[in-house]
Amino acid sequence: xxxxxxxxxxxxxxxxxxxxxxxxxxxxxxxxxxxxxxxxxxxxxxxxxxxxxxxxxxxxxxxxxxxxxxxxxxxxxxxxxxxxxxxxxxxxxxxxxxxxxxxxxxxxxxxxxxxxxxxxxxxxxxxxxxxxxxxxxxxxxxxxxxxxxxxxxxxxxxxxxxxxxxxxxxxxxxxxxxxxxxxxxxxxxxxxxxxxxxxxxxxxxxxxxxxxxxxxxxxxxxxxxxxxxxxxxxxxxxxxxxxxxxxxxxxxxxxxxxxxxxxxxxxxxxxxxxxxxxxxxxxxxxxxxxxxxxxxxxxxxxxxxxxxxxxxxxxxxxxxxxxxxxxxxxxxxxxxxxxxxxxxxxxxxxxxxxxxxxxxxxxxxxxxxxxxxxxxxxxx
Amino acid sequence: xxxxxxxxxxxxxxxxxxxxxxxxxxxxxxxxxxxxxxxxxxxxxxxxxxxxxxxxxxxxxxxxxxxxxxxxxxxxxxxxxxxxxxxxxxxxxxxxxxxxxxxxxxxxxxxxxxxxxxxxxxxxxxxxxxxxxxxxxxxxxxxxxxxxxxxxxxxxxxxxxxxxxxxxxxxxxxxxxxxxxxxxxxxxxxxxxxxxxxxxxxxxxxxxxxxxxxxxxxxxxxxxxxxxxxxxxxxxxxxxxxxxxxxxxxxxxxxxxxxxxxxxxxxxxxxxxxxxxxxxxxxxxxxxxxxxxxxxxxxxxxxxxxxxxxxxxxxxxxxxxxxxxxxxxxxxxxxxxxxxxxxxxxxxxxxxxxxxxxxxxxxxxxxxxxxxxxxxxxxx
Numbered sequence: 001x002x003x004x005x006x007x008x009x010x011x012x013x014x015x016x017x018x019x020x021x022x023x024x025x026x027x028x029x030x031x032x033x034x035x036x037x038x039x040x041x042x043x044x045x046x047x048x049x050x051x052x053x054x055x056x057x058x059x060x061x062x063x064x065x066x067x068x069x070x071x072x073x074x075x076x077x078x079x080x081x082x083x084x085x086x087x088x089x090x091x092x093x094x095x096x097x098x099x100x101x102x103x104x105x106x107x108x109x110x111x112x113x114x115x116x117x118x119x120x121x122x123x124x125x126x127x128x129x130x131x132x133x134x135x136x137x138x139x140x141x142x143x144x145x146x147x148x149x150x151x152x153x154x155x156x157x158x159x160x161x162x163x164x165x166x167x168x169x170x171x172x173x174x175x176x177x178x179x180x181x182x183x184x185x186x187x188x189x190x191x192x193x194x195x196x197x198x199x200x201x202x203x204x205x206x207x208x209x210x211x212x213x214x215x216x217x218x219x220x221x222x223x224x225x226x227x228x229x230x231x232x233x234x235x236x237x238x239x240x241x242x243x244x245x246x247x248x249x250x251x252x253x254x255x256x257x258x259x260x261x262x263x264x265x266x267x268x269x270x271x272x273x274x275x276x277x278x279x280x281x282x283x284x285x286x287x288x289x290x291x292x293x294x295x296x297x298x299x300x301x302x303x304x305x306x307x308x309x310x311x312x313x314x315x316x317x318x319x320x321x322x323x324x325x326x327x328x329x330x331x332x333x334x335x336x337x338x339x340x341x342x343x344x345x346x347x348x349x350x351x352x353x354x355x356x357x358x359x360x361x362x363x364x365x366x367x368x369x370x371x372x373x374x375x376x377x378x379x380x
Numbered sequence: 381x382x383x384x385x386x387x388x389x390x391x392x393x394x395x396x397x398x399x400x401x402x403x404x405x406x407x408x409x410x411x412x413x414x415x416x417x418x419x420x421x422x423x424x425x426x427x428x429x430x431x432x433x434x435x436x437x438x439x440x441x442x443x444x445x446x447x448x449x450x451x452x453x454x455x456x457x458x459x460x461x462x463x464x465x466x467x468x469x470x471x472x473x474x475x476x477x478x479x480x481x482x483x484x485x486x487x488x489x490x491x492x493x494x495x496x497x498x499x500x501x502x503x504x505x506x507x508x509x510x511x512x513x514x515x516x517x518x519x520x521x522x523x524x525x526x527x528x529x530x531x532x533x534x535x536x537x538x539x540x541x542x543x544x545x546x547x548x549x550x551x552x553x554x555x556x557x558x559x560x561x562x563x564x565x566x567x568x569x570x571x572x573x574x575x576x577x578x579x580x581x582x583x584x585x586x587x588x589x590x591x592x593x594x595x596x597x598x599x600x601x602x603x604x605x606x607x608x609x610x611x612x613x614x615x616x617x618x619x620x621x622x623x624x625x626x627x628x629x630x631x632x633x634x635x636x637x638x639x640x641x642x643x644x645x646x647x648x649x650x651x652x653x654x655x656x657x658x659x660x661x662x663x664x665x666x667x668x669x670x671x672x673x674x675x676x677x678x679x680x681x682x683x684x685x686x687x688x689x690x691x692x693x694x695x696x697x698x699x700x701x702x703x704x705x706x707x708x709x710x711x712x713x714x715x716x717x718x719x720x721x722x723x724x725x726x727x728x729x730x731x732x733x734x735x736x737x738x739x740x741x742x743x744x745x746x747x748x749x750x751x752x753x754x755x756x757x758x759x760x
Contacts, residue, residue: 081661081690088658104691110698111658115691278468278491281461310461311484311495318490 001073001098003037005057007108009066010042010094011086013055016239017046019211020053021079027124032076034123035096041067045126046079051208052126053215054240061238068093074120077104085113129233129242134226135169135194139219139236145176146213148187148342148370153206154180161248164203167227169194177253178206183335184253184358184373185342202227203250208243215241257360257373261351263324265301266364267317269348273340275303275315280333282307290377291333295326305333320347320364329355330379339372381453381478383417385437387488389446390422390474391466393435396619397426399591400433401459407504412456414503415476421447425506426459431588432506433595434620441618448473454500457484465493509613509622514606515549515574519599519616525556526593528567528722528750533586534560541628544583547607549574557633558586563715564633564738564753565722582607583630588623595619637740637753641731643704645681646744647697649728653720655683655695660713662687670757671713675706685713700727700744709735710759716741719752 017033025031025048034045041058059067075098086094090109097105102117137145146165154162159181166177175188212234216223226233234241279291283305291305299322303315329352340348345363352359361372397413405411405428414425421438439447455478466474470489477485482497517525526545534542539561546557555568592614596603606613614621659671663685671685679702683695709732720728725743732739741752 078690081665084661085658088654088661090654090658110696111655112694112696113662113691114693116689274468274470275491278465278470281464281468282493285461309496310458311493313494314492316490316492 001035001037001075001096002069002071003035003042003067003094003096004069005042005067005094005096006065007086007089007092007094009057011083013042013044013057014083014086016055016215017044017053018079018083019215020046020048020051022048023080025049029076029118029122030124031079032118032123033079033082034074034076034120036074036120037070038072039070042070045123047124047126050205050244051211052240052242053211054126056238056240058238073098075102075104076118076120076123077115081115126242127231129226129228129231131226131228131233133197133199133228134224135174135191135197136222136224139216139221139223141189142223142225142234143213143216143218145187145189146209148344149176149178149185150206150209150213151338151342152178152180152183152185152372156180161203161246161250163207164205164246164250165209166250166253167202167204167232168200170198170200177250179251179253179256179373182332182375183339184256184371185339186253186257186371186373188369199227201250202232203246203248204232204243205246212241212243215239256358257371258351258353258357261324261353261360263295263322263327263352265295265322265350265352266320267301267348267350268320269340269343269345271317272348273337275317276333276336276340279303279305279313279315280337282310282313283333285310288377289333290330290379291336292328292330292379294328295322298322324352325354327352327355329359329376331359331374331376335374339374343370343372381415381417381455381476382449382451383415383422383447383474383476384449385422385447385474385476386445387466387469387472387474389437391463393422393424393437394463394466396435396595397424397433398459398463399595400426400428400431402428403460405429409456409498409502410504411459412498412503413459413462414454414456414500416454416500417450418452419450422450425503427504427506430585430624431591432620432622433591434506436618436620438618453478455482455484456498456500456503457495461495506622507611509606509608509611511606511608511613513577513579513608514604515554515571515577516602516604519596519601519603521569522603522605522614523593523596523598525567525569526589528724529556529558529565530586530589530593531718531722532558532560532563532565532752536560541583541626541630543587544585544626544630545589546630546633547582547584547612548580550578550580557630559631559633559636559753562712562755563719564636564751565719566633566637566751566753568749579607581630582612583626583628584612584623585626592621592623595621636738637751638731638733638737641704641733641740643675643702643707643732645675645702645730645732646700647681647728647730648700649720649723649725651697652728653717655697656713656716656720659683659685659693659695660717662690662693663713665690668757669713670710670759671716672708672710672759674708675702678702704732705734707732707735709739709756711739711754711756715754719754723750723752 036043095107104115104117106113168175224235285307294302301317306312347364416423475487484495484497486493548555604615665687681697686692727744
C-alpha cells in the first residue's frame, strides 16, 4: 500500500474518525484507525461499541487533487499519536507506505515516522445497514435539532433509555424529544418528502448526537438518515456515521405537557438569561443552583437566590406582560438557561400552572415547533 | 463606606489581586479581598503567605473619571464569587455600600447583591518595606527576563532554593539565573542607573514571578524594584507587588558552564524546534521524553526517537554549520524546546563538550546576554 496525499484533507478525516475512538476500548484493535486505499480514494474508519465513523477522501474533488499517488491496500494504525503526527508534519504532502510486515512509514519533508501497524483483516467487519427507511435533512437543520434537544438527555444511567433522544416520524411530522425527568426539550419539524415513512421508538444515544454535531459543518447540504431496528445511519457524500440505538421503550411524554396555564409571562429572553445567570452565581454555592422567581405588580419579575454563607442576590426584571395569577416558584437556574438558549428567540412566553406544576417555555411567536418544559422545585 | 465606580477598572483590579489569593489559605480572612476607599481612590489588597498585591484605582486618571462618588471606609469581602459577580453586572457603573453591620451591597442596573463582609481591622497588617536598595526597570524588559529564566526553576521541593530565580546585581550588571539541576537559564542585562547598588543571593519564588508576569502589561513604562533581606517589592503607579524571598544560599552556578567546546552546531532555531517537537511525539510515550541527536556528515543533524510499542521517528536537519568532533548525544526534548523558545533568536549556536557533558545554547549573534544549559542523559 502506498499513498501520496495532501496533509489537510487527511488531517480532517483523522479528526472525524477520532470522534468514535475511545482509549478505553475493550477490543484492542478498535484503539486504531483503519486506513484503506482503493481506486475511489482513501477511507478511514474509527469505531467503538456505540459509534462507527467512516470518512472518505476522494482522489479528486471540486477540481482539487487530494491524492497524487496510490497503490491499493489496507492497514490499522494506532490512533493515539496519529493526529499529532499528521498535524505537525513539515510539508503539505504526506507519503504513506506500508510494507508486507505491517510497518507503516509516514514521510513528509525531512521527517520520517515508522509506526507499527496491525492487520486490517483483524478489524471487525462493520454491519451493512439494509433499510428503506430513509429520509433527507438539511445539515444545518439537523444540527439545530440536536442543539435544541440533546442537552436535556439524562446523564445518569439509572434509566438508560433517557440518555438518548427520542425520534418519531409520522404524517410528515418529525419530532425529537429529550428528557432527564426533571426537564424536557421537544422540537418538531414538518417534512416535505418523507414519503409516508413512519417510525417511533427510535432512541439515539445523546453522546452519538454530540459527536455527530461536532463532525458536521454548518452547511445547507443534505444528509441522508436511515433507520433500522437497532441502528441509525447518517450519510453524506464522504461521511458515514453509524450509531446503535438504545434498547427499551421511550416513555410517553406528551401527557407531561400541561395544556392550560394560570400565569403567562412574556419577557425578553436575553435579559432573563442574564438575570438568572447572575442570581445563580450565589445559588451555585448551595450546590443545588436553585433560584426563586416571584411576580411583582403588573409587569415586574423578581428573581432571587440566597446562600447563607455568602449572601443574597435580587434581580428586578421588567417583562412585556404578566397575565393571570400571582406566582412564587423556584427552579434550577441551569435548566432555565439551557432552555432559553435552546429556544433562541428574542422574546419568550412562559406558561406556569402553579408553583408545583411543570412550566412550559415557547418562543413568543409560537409556531408550536419548539417547547421546553421544566419541573419546579419545592422551597416553600 | 460608599463607592460609585466604573465596572471595568474595578474588574481589572480584582483580577490583579486575585492572583495572590489562594482558596487553600490557613488564615481565613486571607480568602477575602480588602477594599479601602479614601480620598486618593479605592485600594484592593489580596495576600497569601508568599505574595501580597495591592491595586489602586485612582479617582481620576488620564482625564477619565473612575470613581464618581465616595464615602471613605474599608471592608473585607469573600474573594470566591466577587470576580464573577462584577464581571456579569448589567451596567458599566457599580455602587458599593457597606453598613455598620459589615453588610456589603453591590448594585448595578436592576441587579443587587448583598454579601457578608468581614472587619478590615482583622486583616493582617502588611509589612512596610524600608530599603534604599531600589532600581528601575522597563516593564517589557522585566517580563522578558522572567520569561527567559523562570521556566527553568525546579518544581520539586527537595531543594527549595532551586524553586526560585536567583537575582544578582554587581557593577551595573543584573543577572538572573534559574536551574532545576538538569538545566540552567541565565540572562544578564547592563543597567545604566543602578548607582553602585550591589546585591547577591536574592532568590525570588518562581510562582511569584509567574503571577507578576501575568499582571504586568507589555509596556515600556518602568517599574521600581526594591530589595530587602527577605522581601522584594515591585511597584508601579497603581500596583504594589510584594513577594517574600527564599531562605538559603543559592548554589554557585558559574562553574557549571563549560568554557570550551568540542562540537559547535549553528542552526535555524525554528526548524530545530519543529524537528525536536515531532521527534518527541513518540518519545513522550516512554514518559521520559528523550530524543537522540547525531551529527551526519558535513552539515546535517539527525534527530531520532524510539518507542518500542509505537514506532520510531527520524528527522534530518540541514544546519548552517557543524564544526569539531562527531557527536551522538541524548537529551530531554522539552528542555531543548523550552531553551530555544526562551532564546527567541532566528539562529542559535549550540556548544557541545562530548556526549556526557552539559551543552550550552546561545543566540548565534552572541552578545553574552543569554545562555541556556542542558545536561544530556546517558542512553549509550
